[in-house]
Amino acid sequence: MKRLSFFVLSIVFGTLGLSFVSWSCNKKETNTIVSRELSSKKTYLYEDVPFDSTKVASFFVKYPKLLTFQKSIVALYKNRQYHYAWFDKKGVNEAAEMLYNKMSTVQEEGIQKNFPYKTDLDVIFQNSKTYLSPNLDAELLLSSLYFFYAKNVLTGVDEEATKKIGWYLPRKKLSYVSYLDSIIAKPELLAKDDKVVLGQYYKLKEILKKYRLSEQKGGWNPIRVAPDFKSIKPGDSSQTVSDIRTRLFATNDIASDNKSKVYDTDLVKGVVKYKKRNGFKEDEVITQKHIDEMNVPVGERIKTIIVNMERCRWISEEFLQDSEYIVVNIPSFKLTYVKNNRPEFKCNVVVGAMMTKTVIFSGKMSYIVFSPYWNLPTSIINKDVKPGMKKNKNYLVQHNMEWNNGNVRQKPGPNNSLGRVKFIFPNSNNIYLHDTPSKSLFNEESRAFSHGCIRVGKPKELAYAILKDDKNWPTDKIDAAMNKTVETTYSLKRKIPVIIGYFTAWVDDEGTINFYKDIYERDNRLSSILVEEE
Known part of the structure; x- marks a missing residue:
């Protein structure tokens, strides 16, 4: 296999910002790197x-x-x-x-x-x-x-x-x-x-130097807001605008700081750039949550960089070899499918909520299921279905469900909780990628809502991309399979590695640092371990 290029991983986790709806969502190979290109003697x-x-x-x-x-x-x-x-x-x-x-x-x-x-x-x-x-x-x-x-x-x-x-x-x-x-x-x-x-490790290392230099110079000052502050829009004028300009200049989101108090075009571009690399919607309005993020001290950003450098140390060399794989960075809520060492497809995802976290692990995608059944877990049957049936004898019919060997399953259809397609990489966590009828959640900034599985924002397009070179699956056949009333399973000719990772800081291919919310509160725990070891 071709070695995974640093360029690709930079794009992957950068745009994942890498960065890895139902209760059904829920190798220890020893690889050794030896001396390279040395004489056998x-x-x-x-x-x-x-x-x-x-x-x-x-x-x-x-x-x-x-x-x-x-x-x-x-x-x-x-x-x-x-x-x-x-x-x-x-x-x-x-x-x-x-x-x-x-x-x-x-x-x-x-x-x-x-x-x-x-x-x-x-x-x-x-x-x-x-x-x-x-x-x-x-x-x-x-x-x-x-x-x-x-x-x-x-x-x-x-x-x-x-x-x-x-x-x-x-x-x-x-x-x-x-x-x-x-x-x-x-x-x-x-x-x-x-x-x-x-390779991402070395880019984070360069950013660490810059942030430590900034810390030595005093970092950045907190941005001040009035007690009745609500938002700032283009054209507004205030001391807060000037403070924001100075803050964004410190992190290279704008090229210069003219101290102007007017929210002008140049500052708008800087704000949009800042929002993009910090996981916000890329609009022009500045609210308190944006101010709070800008006020995170440089020392805290340094801690975030260091813990993500540590995560880079853990990555197995087997992940540096594949030319085709799918990667999800949980904190950035993004999926990227890479093929021939190039990003083939990207989209937003919904990941597990805090109480039902998506697991950080890897697997091999083996098959795709079109128009899937959803087999309800026993907990939902006992908590919701049985009480519902007592109150309404037509409960199963109205929810497009049926009994199946003593269990309940939801039949294929537009309202099926798994949507019209799921992508399976067998694992003990029972986690997979799937469609969902709840499309509105993909527009949220924070997309941690599932019970552990990963909901795909553009599942049909992902299926197109994966089966692009398979002559047996033209797009019209995929469309038809996704709209049947019976389940269709297709085993992939090649198994595709799936990597579910967790990076809260990632440097993209342009050298820009991206920070993402630590949605599972893992950074401080890792930072504490690093301090204890020291």
């Missing part, structure tokens, strides 16, 4: 000088705070037959220097903690002439630093911790023992390797 930069393997244990007695890396280090040097990794015939090698420099600026990665023996590392690089020949303590310190970097920058918090906060997308399974060969052969990978870390 192992070579070592200091291959003539193996060291005494028995001395590894005594190193950890001297440096007990590094014990967590002992298992990895033993595996590393067994793999290298106890040859040095960080020294060549000129002394400390380029990869070691780049790793040291990288960790000296680790805060740029959204990481607050430091290597516990940084002073000892400083000695190595400040007295480089002392280390022209291999030194075992220096060697093992550098390997410990490498695994410290791998854990914190490349991997992120433990998988069990992410499951506790509702993240069930497959986590990265990267062999850092093998990956070190790639680092030594190509040290610049330490600066950027979007085959290992989602």
